[in-house]
Amino acid sequence: MPWRAVYALYAVVTFLLLGFAALFATLILPGVYRRRAAARATARAFLWLAGMPLTVRGMERLAPGQCVVVSNHASYLDGLVFTAALPARFSFVIKREMSAVPLAGLFLRRIGSEFVERFDRNRGAADARRVLRNAASGHSLVFFPEGTFTRTPGLLKFHTGAFVTAARAGCPVIPAVVRGTRAALPPTGALPRPGRIEVEILPPIHVQSQGEEEASSTSLRDRARQAILLALDEPDLTCSGDSALPPHKGPARSARASRS
Numbered sequence: 001m002p003w004r005a006v007y008a009l010y011a012v013v014t015f016l017l018l019g020f021a022a023l024f025a026t027l028i029l030p031g032v033y034r035r036r037a038a039a040r041a042t043a044r045a046f047l048w049l050a051g052m053p054l055t056v057r058g059m060e061r062l063a064p065g066q067c068v069v070v071s072n073h074a075s076y077l078d079g080l081v082f083t084a085a086l087p088a089r090f091s092f093v094i095k096r097e098m099s100a101v102p103l104a105g106l107f108l109r110r111i112g113s114e115f116v117e118r119f120d121r122n123r124g125a126a127d128a129r130r131v132l133r134n135a136a137s138g139h140s141l142v143f144f145p146e147g148t149f150t151r152t153p154g155l156l157k158f159h160t161g162a163f164v165t166a167a168r169a170g171c172p173v174i175p176a177v178v179r180g181t182r183a184a185l186p187p188t189g190a191l192p193r194p195g196r197i198e199v200e201i202l203p204p205i206h207v208q209s210q211g212e213e214e215a216s217s218t219s220l221r222d223r224a225r226q227a228i229l230l231a232l233d234e235p236d237l238t239c240s241g242d243s244a245l246p247p248h249k250g251p252a253r254s255a256r257a258s259r260s
Contacts, residue, residue, distance in 0.1 A: 008191040011050045018042045018049075023103060026110035036088035036111050043084035051194030052077075052184050056085045058201030061174060066140050067204065068166040069174045070224050072155055072232055073144040075181035077197070082142055082178070085199045092142045093162070114141065116161070141165065145221070151187050154235035158225050160217055167216035172204035175227045202227050 025038035047054045062069075069090065071082065079092065093114045099105040108115075143162035150156065166173045180197035205223050207216050229236055 004191045004193065007051075007194065011192050014049050015046055018046045019103075019107075023107045023110075026107055032110075032112040033088045036083075036090075039083055039107075039111050040086075040088060043080050046080070047084055047197065050192075052180075052197050054081065054084055055196065055198045056201070057198065061201045061203060062087070063172075063204070066169065066171040067174050068140070068162055068169075068171060069142045069176055069201075070145050070158075070162050070228075071142070071176040071178055071199075072228050072234075073146045073149045074153075074178060075149065075185045075187060077181040077185045078144065078149075078178055081181055081197055081199060082176075086142065090140045090142050140171075145225075149182075149187055150237065152235075152237075153182065154237035155225070155229050155232060157238045158221050160221055163217040163220040163224070166220055167207055170207055172206045173220050173224050174204045175202040175224045175231075176200065177202065177228055177231045179232075200231060202231055 019042075022039050022042040025042070026035040029035050029038060044054065069082075069086070071078070082090075082092070091112045091114055092108075093116055094108060095116065098108060099115045141162070143165075145158040145160075145162050146156040147159050148156070163173060177200045178197070179200070180195055183193065184195045184197060185192045205220060205227070208219060
């Protein structure tokens with residue numbers, strides 16, 4: 001059996017064992033912060049055991065107060081990587097379909113994830129209002145504003161949900177870049193492989209025009225996307241012609257993605 005197949009089997013078994021351990025921990029532990037800490041520990045353990053060492057740069061840019069983190073999206077691994085990288089005060093904004101996935105939906109609810117409807121306008125508006133209320137209460141959130149990823153490297157357009165949330169809450173947007181997950185678990189369906197993964201936290205972007213929500217959210221979106229594009233050093237798929245390529249689709253699309 002080729003080594004890639006042996007490694008893939010090992011990685012899947014390791015993921016399942018640690019995943020069940022994380023689910024059990026979230027079921028018995030009181031308090032969402034303890035549950036998130038358990039999820040963070042098991043995510044870090046998986047990356048280490050799978051030969052995907054994680055480096056996080058710029059953690060000092062995550063101020064103690066409330067913020068909204070936005071990142072590029074390249075692989076199914078991205079959500080797990082940010083679970084390992086970020087402190088327990090962060091919750092993820094996730095497409096509502098994931099809430100119906102057996103075990104995964106239960107786990108995500110137990111760690112306080114925010115589910116957002118993408119297709120039903122009325123329900124989506126209600127979900128957005130709930131996310132905004134939580135943001136106004138001081139919660140820090142994580143979004144993947146592309147909402148999906150493509151089979152080729154590059155940055156897609158950003159949806160505005162994360163930036164409207166930040167503008168209304170009056171909190172900074174903190175761009176982040178994840179590197180290495182596309183190679184470790186390619187969206188083409190190729191077998192996983194070991195390799196280094198890096199998360200870089202970029203300087204925060206603050207709301208400039210408080211009270212002008214649409215202008216503020218648009219400015220935050222454009223400035224955050226430009227910062228990520230420059231740090232990522234990958235093509236801009238909104239102007240390269242590659243944007244016509246279909247996004248990666250599949251039932252297991254990253255649990256952390258949101259198109260709100």
